[in-house]
Amino acid sequence: VRNVCVLGLGLIGGSVLRAAGASGRTVWGATASATDGRAAAADGFAIEPTVRAALRRARDTDALVVIAVPLPALREVIDAIAETTPDCLLTDVISVKGPVRAAVARSLSTARYAGGHPMAGRSKSGWSAGDAALFDKAAWVVTTDDVDIAAWTEAARLAIDCGAHVVPATAADHDVAVGRVSHLPHVLAAVLASVGADGGPLALALAAGSFRDGSRVAGSRPELVRAMCEGNRDALLTALDDALGRLGAARGSLASTGSLTTTLANGNKARQAFDGLDDGTNDKITVQLDAPGALDELAALGLRGGRVVAIDGSTALAEVPPGP
């Protein structure tokens, strides 16, 4: 069982450290935040005094290094890895994959890298918000392009040990998808919160479930949301244009005919598709990780909405929604 070195101990990194440790692995971490570092040490975790010290320990045991810092801090961490253990086994848990992939290719071309992104979060941040159970049954993307199957498998095993299901995807496909389902919701939540508050105290006093849920993620730390959304600019612009088009069409229809039929019917159908994903009808298939073309097969499985739920030796067990 491979050791795990986590760099960055905020909500996500801190939860990875806890979950990987709970799975029985030897884990340690480092963070630039003295607060998070002290809190993690007080909770009994091995915290190295510096990122470089943590990386030297990773080099000595060929541990899996997990980058868990916000995108703007990536540069610094990559420099430390390049200096200390440039051919390490490497993954990350940053919410955008294209820029991380490019930075690794540029400065860490010898690293055995597969990108990662667990689709789990909370409005609170920092070590204290973390939870070993944060990733239970969550989707955790592991990227399939520019990686070798050994690195992919290491990152996927970590995700599964943390309780997640692995969604294989190319970095580009990942970024387009999360622009729609993760970054757009943050912008819409901010807009909804602002339009509600513009209605004054009466409007906020009348705000109930639809407003509370629709604006929830506007309560997240804006600088973390910025790092996430601005780092995925192109894909988010596409998602914003789709949303603007649909919202404008709703506005036009309501103004001209008084009807919101199309908007609401389409939205309801889409939400039912989402609610129906885990209805127990998924096909169970296997992928041989040591067969030629395994990474392409995995990426195709991800595009169909499939998830790897276990890895047994070199066999990945996956669930895939039945075809249309």
Add this chain to the structure above:
Amino acid sequence: VRNVCVLGLGLIGGSVLRAAGASGRTVWGATASATDGRAAAADGFAIEPTVRAALRRARDTDALVVIAVPLPALREVIDAIAETTPDCLLTDVISVKGPVRAAVARSLSTARYAGGHPMAGRSKSGWSAGDAALFDKAAWVVTTDDVDIAAWTEAARLAIDCGAHVVPATAADHDVAVGRVSHLPHVLAAVLASVGADGGPLALALAAGSFRDGSRVAGSRPELVRAMCEGNRDALLTALDDALGRLGAARGSLASTGSLTTTLANGNKARQAFDGLDDGTNDKITVQLDAPGALDELAALGLRGGRVVAIDGSTALAEVPPGP
């Protein structure tokens, strides 16, 4: 304690019947839905065979009549009241107040009416989705214009008996506010769900908390959402224009400067204002319901975000957020 006659036994009407009954009042209902009527009777409630039979019983005991049908069915219920008991004590729980107020003024000018709207809901509908606890600490608007204080007090007492807090507001102020905090969230949820589903199976497989919460109310029955949103067209158009303006500004800023700072900072500030509403710092004041100008005083209190939490004789006890 005044008897209560509920017309319409869906999620809201069924919950009013249960909650008012649980408070110790004599309650009965009627519904055009044979399914809901049978289910309510099976749960031990007094269900009259027709709306007119329920209204005759209301006339005989001067009961409070509660209209709990969707807006498109209002006409029919008003006709039945005009025929049976045109001077009844009357309120409603429909999600838009201007059109109800106008219909009552036109066809039931002798009714002792104050409009109502409990800000509570669920994605499920019908009698079976109802719950006596649905209104616990929820805001429940009781309108203050074109009403007399006796009718206002009767409607407010019902709301409080159902566990709610009463927010006094004019019909127009109510409609503008809910356009922002209740109807707009439904349109945004539909748009988000559609943009997510347009990303295909991979996008839906990666959708997590922000998408789940942001699109939740897209799972509501579209015909009920339509009745609600389309019935408040003017106010919703204003809210949609504000949302389009803010979303377009976010798009423009991201495209031109790469920044979402303003959008996200404003949204975070607005959400914090919402989260801070119940922070325990509210002022406690009283309003004498038998004093001249009580209705104006109540409406002003509602505009400041205040809620009436109890009525003791002719004294209303209210909580109001401290001034800025």
